[in-house]
Amino acid sequence: MAFPISRQKALREWKLYFLIVPSLLLVCTFSYFPAASAIYHSFFDWAGGETKQLIGLDNFKRAFGDQVLWGSFKTVSILIVFNLFKMIPSIAMAVMIHRVKSDRWQYFYRVMLVVPMIVPSLVTLFIWKFFFDPNMGVLNKILDFTGIKSLLVSLDQVFGWGLFFENAPIGWLSQPDLILPSLFIWGFPWIGAVGVLIYLAGLQSIGQEIYEAAELDGVGPFKKFLYIELPLILTQVRLSLVLLVIGTLQGYGLQLLLLGEAGGAGGRGMVPGLWMYNKAFVAGEFGYACAVGMILFVFILMLTFLNNKYVRVDK
Amino acid sequence: MSTAPKDFVGSHKQKDWPKHLIICAFIIIELFPLYMMFQVSFKDNASFLRNPWLPSPPFSVVETRLAVDGTETVKTRVADWSEAFGSANPSDPAVKSAEKSFDLSVYKAKNWNFGLKLIGPYIANTVFVAVTGTFFTLTLAILGAYFFARYKMPLSGVFWSAFIVLMLMPGVANIVPLFSLLKDMSLLNTLWALIIVGVAGGQVFNIFVLRNFIEDLPKDLFEAAEMDGASHLAQIRNVVIPMSGSIIGTLAILAFLGKWNDFLLPLIILRDKELFTLGVGLIYLDGEYVKQWGQMMAAYFIASIPLIVIFLFCMRLFVRGLSAGAVKG
Numbered sequence A: 001m002a003f004p005i006s007r008q009k010a011l012r013e014w015k016l017y018f019l020i021v022p023s024l025l026l027v028c029t030f031s032y033f034p035a036a037s038a039i040y041h042s043f044f045d046w047a048g049g050e051t052k053q054l055i056g057l058d059n060f061k062r063a064f065g066d067q068v069l070w071g072s073f074k075t076v077s078i079l080i081v082f083n084l085f086k087m088i089p090s091i092a093m094a095v096m097i098h099r100v101k102s103d104r105w106q107y108f109y110r111v112m113l114v115v116p117m118i119v120p121s122l123v124t125l126f127i128w129k130f131f132f133d134p135n136m137g138v139l140n141k142i143l144d145f146t147g148i149k150s151l152l153v154s155l156d157q158v159f160g161w162g163l164f165f166e167n168a169p170i171g172w173l174s175q176p177d178l179i180l181p182s183l184f185i186w187g188f189p190w191i192g193a194v195g196v197l198i199y200l201a202g203l204q205s206i207g208q209e210i211y212e213a214a215e216l217d218g219v220g221p222f223k224k225f226l227y228i229e230l231p232l233i234l235t236q237v238r239l240s241l242v243l244l245v246i247g248t249l250q251g252y253g254l255q256l257l258l259l260g261e262a263g264g265a266g267g268r269g270m271v272p273g274l275w276m277y278n279k280a281f282v283a284g285e286f287g288y289a290c291a292v293g294m295i296l297f298v299f300i301l302m303l304t305f306l307n308n309k310y311v312r313v314d315k
Numbered sequence B: 001m002s003t004a005p006k007d008f009v010g011s012h013k014q015k016d017w018p019k020h021l022i023i024c025a026f027i028i029i030e031l032f033p034l035y036m037m038f039q040v041s042f043k044d045n046a047s048f049l050r051n052p053w054l055p056s057p058p059f060s061v062v063e064t065r066l067a068v069d070g071t072e073t074v075k076t077r078v079a080d081w082s083e084a085f086g087s088a089n090p091s092d093p094a095v096k097s098a099e100k101s102f103d104l105s106v107y108k109a110k111n112w113n114f115g116l117k118l119i120g121p122y123i124a125n126t127v128f129v130a131v132t133g134t135f136f137t138l139t140l141a142i143l144g145a146y147f148f149a150r151y152k153m154p155l156s157g158v159f160w161s162a163f164i165v166l167m168l169m170p171g172v173a174n175i176v177p178l179f180s181l182l183k184d185m186s187l188l189n190t191l192w193a194l195i196i197v198g199v200a201g202g203q204v205f206n207i208f209v210l211r212n213f214i215e216d217l218p219k220d221l222f223e224a225a226e227m228d229g230a231s232h233l234a235q236i237r238n239v240v241i242p243m244s245g246s247i248i249g250t251l252a253i254l255a256f257l258g259k260w261n262d263f264l265l266p267l268i269i270l271r272d273k274e275l276f277t278l279g280v281g282l283i284y285l286d287g288e289y290v291k292q293w294g295q296m297m298a299a300y301f302i303a304s305i306p307l308i309v310i311f312l313f314c315m316r317l318f319v320r321g322l323s324a325g326a327v328k329g
Helices: A007-012 A014-041 A058-064 A067-085 A087-099 A103-118 A121-132 A138-146 A148-159 A176-185 A193-203 A208-216 A221-250 A253-259 A272-282 A286-310 B017-040 B045-050 B109-150 B156-168 B172-184 B191-215 B219-227 B232-243 B245-261 B264-269 B278-288 B293-328
Strands: A044-046 A052-054 B059-066 B072-078 B095-102
Touching: A007 A014, A014 A044, A014 A286, A014 B109, A014 B156, A014 B172, A014 B191, A014 B232, A044 A058, A044 A286, A058 A286, A067 A087, A067 A176, A067 A221, A067 A272, A067 A286, A087 A103, A087 A193, A087 A221, A087 B017, A103 A193, A103 B017, A103 B293, A121 A138, A121 A253, A121 B017, A121 B278, A121 B293, A138 A148, A176 A253, A193 A221, A208 A221, A221 A272, A221 A286, A253 A272, A272 A286, A272 B172, A286 B172, B017 B293, B045 B072, B045 B293, B109 B156, B109 B191, B109 B232, B109 B245, B109 B278, B109 B293, B156 B191, B172 B191, B172 B264, B191 B245, B191 B264, B219 B232, B232 B245, B245 B293, B264 B278, B278 B293
Parallel strands: none
Antiparallel strands: A044 A052, B059 B072, B059 B095
């Protein structure tokens, strides 16, 4: 803890305040002011320029009747479920690396996990876009190569999806009904290096004697995970769960780059953040965009409170 | 990092190799995009379509085609792997003769030249933004963290909560007003806008981590420095910075990575092509060109090189720092 300090001494040390002033000023200007401005402008009809007109709650009324906005909330909830599922491989990977006996191999695997991080995330995104390309893309080539495509085609004939055809390449990002599956596949095998390293750090605190005891009791590998390993990384799992949900809810970079400003074919990939971006920078309706942002903000804030109340993250 | 022997972590009865096998399979899939990026960067579209998976063999095949009217056309293509060790197979019946020869020009070094020319300027801009931004972020964060960690000054509780609240506040609604704020400050379409917004955005997290770290430093060091008449700035320079090198290094890497990967803010702020950072630059390329994937992949690879350099020098810091920082929270 910081030293408590008497009032006289604090007065003598007034110069200390100079140290915090720059950070404070920056945060006020670029975090607090925009937030306040967003609240203020959500009550205006504003195109980003000098002229604006107070219209009361009209923006919010419009938002509540906005089919695209509510559709986008539905899409983002599906994406959140996807992303929760995508946490599993990282946990499994961490546990497996932890159980490897040799320390040297453990370090080697960690390094190998970090290696993909040297690729800028944007580049990863574009490489995946290339994978999804119908004619040149690697995904379609793999499906052809392994024969999974003919399986998909015959399944299509049975269920009548109308998505996969014998002689046409699969249009992953251009078929409305394939956009959500594409977003699910995206990033396979869904191992986040940072996540794995964080879980590993948690696992490392498990004492050897616990394993010895479990060994004597004849506990199997899966039960070991359930009763020894999972409880110990639960803090980290919860933390990344919370960050993931909030991150997915407000993220739109992936959708913007992969599918475009309109959320792809049929707007199936539209998420609330992208709708806000679209309204502001494509349609020029800044006031309405602020209102959409406020609604999203309220959702996230509610989640944060719920999470602080029920999902305790102990430091 | 635990020092305990690992004998009991895995069961004695259980073999180790299935785990190795699964882990390796995952890692191979994980590295697959990296491999594709590198391998495709040496190909043009035609040779990629002929042979998408493996690097081209160092042979080219010259095919002479006889058309129906008797004219001959000569075409050069990259050899397939099946031809690399045998003789050339004509690719269709119209080919009269096919000649295989050793040829290093199947590796399109031109792709790399082209890629470098495309995104070299963007990389320069990004390095400027990322380095300046990281420097100022950490400098200000160290000063701020020192303020919170050293004494409990009047009002420091209020300031602290002002920072912490921001951690819980979603930033997504800010982007529209931020845009108009930058417009009013006539910072739109400048690199300084990116730097200054990045520095502001980095304060909360970095101050949070550094405060905890500085508070754990032995108090005697500060007292001794004070006895010697060191000012606060001198204490920061001679006590705080030398003692917290590793955490500052980790934070610097994270800050640098964040700025290197950023594309939403630059996309909104930057208009001039000369000012593009990597993020916008790549998006722009993605839309602009008839896709020669080889050139694109070379450009992508070049975009990763600065990170590769950092990674090579700081790998230990990277791997250790990420794990250790996580435990401290």
